[in-house]
Amino acid sequence: xxxxxxxxxxxxxxxxxxxxxxxxxxxxxxxxxxxxxxxxxxxxxxxxxxxxxxxxxxxxxxxxxxxxxxxxxxxxxxxxxxxxxxxxxxxxxxxxxxxxxxxxxxxxxxxxxxxxxxxxxxxxxxxxxxxxxxxxxxxxxxxxxxxxxxxxxxxxxxxxxxxxxxxxxxxxxxxxxxxxxxxxxxxxxxxxxxxxxxxxxxxxxxxxxxxxxxxxxxxxxxxxxxxxxxxxxxxxxxxxxxxxxxxxxxxxxxxxxxxxxxxxxxxxxxxxxxxxxxxxxxxxxxxxxxxxxxxxxxxxxxxxxxx
Amino acid sequence: xxxxxxxxxxxxxxxxxxxxxxxxxxxxxxxxxxxxxxxxxxxxxxxxxxxxxxxxxxxxxxxxxxxxxxxxxxxxxxxxxxxxxxxxxxxxxxxxxxxxxxxxxxxxxxxxxxxxxxxxxxxxxxxxxxxxxxxxxxxxxxxxxxxxxxxxxxxxxxxxxxxxxxxxxxxxxxxxxxxxxxxxxxxxxxxxxxxxxxxxxxxxxxxxxxxxxxxxxxxxxxxxxxxxxxxxxxxxxxxx
Numbered sequence: 001x002x003x004x005x006x007x008x009x010x011x012x013x014x015x016x017x018x019x020x021x022x023x024x025x026x027x028x029x030x031x032x033x034x035x036x037x038x039x040x041x042x043x044x045x046x047x048x049x050x051x052x053x054x055x056x057x058x059x060x061x062x063x064x065x066x067x068x069x070x071x072x073x074x075x076x077x078x079x080x081x082x083x084x085x086x087x088x089x090x091x092x093x094x095x096x097x098x099x100x101x102x103x104x105x106x107x108x109x110x111x112x113x114x115x116x117x118x119x120x121x122x123x124x125x126x127x128x129x130x131x132x133x134x135x136x137x138x139x140x141x142x143x144x145x146x147x148x149x150x151x152x153x154x155x156x157x158x159x160x161x162x163x164x165x166x167x168x169x170x171x172x173x174x175x176x177x178x179x180x181x182x183x184x185x186x187x188x189x190x191x192x193x194x195x196x197x198x199x200x201x202x203x204x205x206x207x208x209x210x211x212x213x214x215x216x217x218x219x220x221x222x223x224x225x226x227x228x229x230x231x232x233x234x235x236x237x238x239x240x241x242x243x244x245x246x247x248x249x250x251x252x253x254x255x256x257x258x259x260x261x262x263x264x265x266x267x268x269x270x271x272x273x274x275x276x277x278x279x280x281x282x283x284x285x286x287x288x289x290x291x292x293x294x295x296x297x298x299x300x301x302x303x304x305x306x307x
Numbered sequence: 308x309x310x311x312x313x314x315x316x317x318x319x320x321x322x323x324x325x326x327x328x329x330x331x332x333x334x335x336x337x338x339x340x341x342x343x344x345x346x347x348x349x350x351x352x353x354x355x356x357x358x359x360x361x362x363x364x365x366x367x368x369x370x371x372x373x374x375x376x377x378x379x380x381x382x383x384x385x386x387x388x389x390x391x392x393x394x395x396x397x398x399x400x401x402x403x404x405x406x407x408x409x410x411x412x413x414x415x416x417x418x419x420x421x422x423x424x425x426x427x428x429x430x431x432x433x434x435x436x437x438x439x440x441x442x443x444x445x446x447x448x449x450x451x452x453x454x455x456x457x458x459x460x461x462x463x464x465x466x467x468x469x470x471x472x473x474x475x476x477x478x479x480x481x482x483x484x485x486x487x488x489x490x491x492x493x494x495x496x497x498x499x500x501x502x503x504x505x506x507x508x509x510x511x512x513x514x515x516x517x518x519x520x521x522x523x524x525x526x527x528x529x530x531x532x533x534x535x536x537x538x539x540x541x542x543x544x545x546x547x
Contacts (some may be wrong), residue, residue: 103499218400246400282397285361289412290456300410304401 005102006071013098014069015132023065026053030072031079034147042066044091050112052082055095059088059120066095070113075139080112087155089120098130101141101167110142117148119155119182127159135164140168149176149183153208157186163198164306165191172200178239180208189306191234192225192253203232206239206268217245220302221253232260245274248305264291309335309358309465309497316353316365316520324448327353328364335465340491340498342511344535350520353392355467358499359391360384371465388464392471394501396453402410404452405436411459424455427486429479434474439496446474454483472504484510508532 006029007017007040019025019035023084024042033053035148038044057064073080080285103109133141143163151241163170178184179303185306192198193230220226233241240249249254259272279301289296316328328350334340343351356362358369360381369377376380376384399407408424409416423430428451438444440452454471457463471487474482484506490498491510500507508514514531524531 193328238417244402280397282393282395283399285381286393286397287410288381289359289361290460291382291413292410293380293382300402301399304399305407 006073009071009073009100009102009132009134010069013071013100014066014067014096016069016096019067020164023067024055025066026055026068027053028070028079028081030074032095038273039064039092043260047082047084050110051083055083055085055090057085057087057123059095060090061088062092064091064093064261066093068095068097069109070097070099072099072103072109072111075103075109075137076107076162078108078110082114082115083116085115085117085119085125087117087123087125088117090122091120092124094126095109096128098128098132099143099145100131101133101135101143103133103135103137103139103141105137105139108140108142110140110144110268111202112144112146113149114146117150117157119149119157120153122154123152124155125157127157128160129159131161131163131167131170133168135166141166142169143167143174146173147174147176149174149178149184151176151178151182151211153180153182155179155182156185157183158187160187160189162189162306163190163191165193167198168196172196172198172202174202174204176202176204178204178206178208178211178213181210182286184213186213186215186217188215190217190218190219190227191302191306192219192221192227193222194225195223196225198225198227199230200228201230201232204234204241206233206235206241207237209238211237212240213242214241215241217243218224218244218305219255220248220306221250221255223251223255224254225253227253227255228258230258230260231272233262233270233272235261235263235265237265238267239265239269241268241270243272245272246305247268247276248302249276249278276292308337308372309499310370311358311371312368314357314364314369316350316357318367327520330367331521332367333498333522333525335499336337337496338466340487340510340512341500342508342513343499343501343504343516343517344503344508344514345517345523347454349518351517352529354517355391355469355499355501357518358465360387360469373541383491386543388460388462390457390460390463390466392453392457392468394469394473396449396500398444400439400441400448402440403436403439404440407440407456408451408459409530413461416514419457424458426451426484427458428455429482430455447476447479450474451479451483453485458486458490466490466498468498469501470501470502470503472502473506480504480506505532508535
């Protein structure tokens with residue numbers, strides 16, 4: 001049973017207050033697994049050689065949900081965890097991950113999650129991950145997620161990652177290997193404030209014929225925060241890739257977008273679009289003509305942009 | 308009533324001073340449907356922006372129902388029930404059509420009401436309610452949503468439309484004329500509509516011709532319309 005603070009963190013990152021019947025569940029708190037439930041279709045087991053879990057989703061299972069939230073509420077925790085997902089052929093599953101850190105102390109609290117997905121033929125995965133930090137301590141809240149994705153023929157994977165508030169430093173890495181006719185969709189939403197830093201490296205290797213990837217990254221940099229995006233798409237066969245990075249700059253924030261696209265096949269179509277700039281003044285004026293003051297107009301624009 | 312007293316607006320570009328609006332005075336009475344027309348570059352859009360507060364006059368005063376609004380912010384003018392539809396409306400990533408209409412309305416707008424506003428501007432509502440007001444919409448679609456956002460305002464006392472017909476196809480234009488006709492007959496107190504379209508001018512109680520930053524002519528449509536085209540047809544030195 002969690003206390004109120006833990007429940008609040010769970011709500012923020014996973015939209016739940018705890019285990020709910022019918023879905024597989026693994027809660028990790030302050031570096032240790034504290035609660036686990038498997039289902040007929042989804043088995044969660046501890047790793048024996050290193051910290052973390054293996055999640056097995058049975059072939060052809062439909063409509064399964066897996067919640068694997070992580071919370072850190074003690075100051076000075078440095079948690080490294082390996083989670084491997086084995087998604088069986090033809091399975092349809094929704095995985096809700098996320099990490100919330102509450103740090104009231106003066107030592108840094110850090111969670112580094114290394115997630116590896118093995119997605120078999122015709123499987124369909126929706127993965128969402130929210131990162132959130134809070135607490136009044138001076139200790140940093142650090143989250144460094146690494147995601148590795150192997151997708152077989154006809155697999156579909158949608159990854160929605162959100163970091164909205166309170167994470168002082170993040171280095172996000174993703175490597176994906178996309179098989180024939182498989183489709184990867186990555187939606188990344190990020191807001192930094194204060195002196196936070198966020199670095200995102202995404203490399204997608206399109207290895208199978210007619211594979212595709214769509215990456216949409218939207219970010220807002222406030223105050224003196226710094227963001228760096230480095231998306232790389234490599235087309236090794238007939239494939240399609242579309243990368244779109246949009247960022248709004250506020251205050252003294254700095255944002256870099258460093259696209260890298262490579263076509264190693266004559267039928268590879270790879271597109272990268274990037275735009276960084278202040279809020280469009282016409283947007284602000286339009287909302288002001290509807291009666292919103294500048295602050296409220298800004299909020300509507302940012303909330304919509306990061307929705 | 309809207310009153311402009313000796314309003315001027317100058318811009319300085321490369322140290323050269325250009326006067327866009329020149330000592331312009333006029334009143335717009337309540338319940339009037341006024342069409343402002345005139346040649347391109349004559350100052351019509353600037354005048355509309357000065358009334359909404361998007362630009363501030365460099366001289367003169369603007370009064371709205373006796374209140375001096377010359378230095379008032381855009382949002383405060385909006386709260387005094389003045390509304391403005393952009394000639395080139397901005398787009399918003401992540402803001403849905405129904406969200407924009409609800410913001411315009413000032414509170415969550417029922418889907419049925421959203422639909423009726425969209426129908427009024429010639430859009431099939433079920434296709435648009437959940438779409439973002441972003442680059443996926445055509446220029447004409449964004450323009451019509453912009454007009455709908457003014458229709459959704461509550462208790463609007465003065466509505467300013469800057470060339471609402473620009474970028475709108477013929478079928479929708481007919482629908483739009485109908486909508487303005489309805490607006491005229493319904494609750495709105497005053498409408499200022501910048502237009503070059505004869506069919507819209509036909510709706511006007513009054514037509515004001517703005518040229519070179521000044522009111523060149525003002526009168527009923529019977530007085531102005533017949534010779535309007537002649538006035539601006541002989542300006543080109545190269546015309547034979």
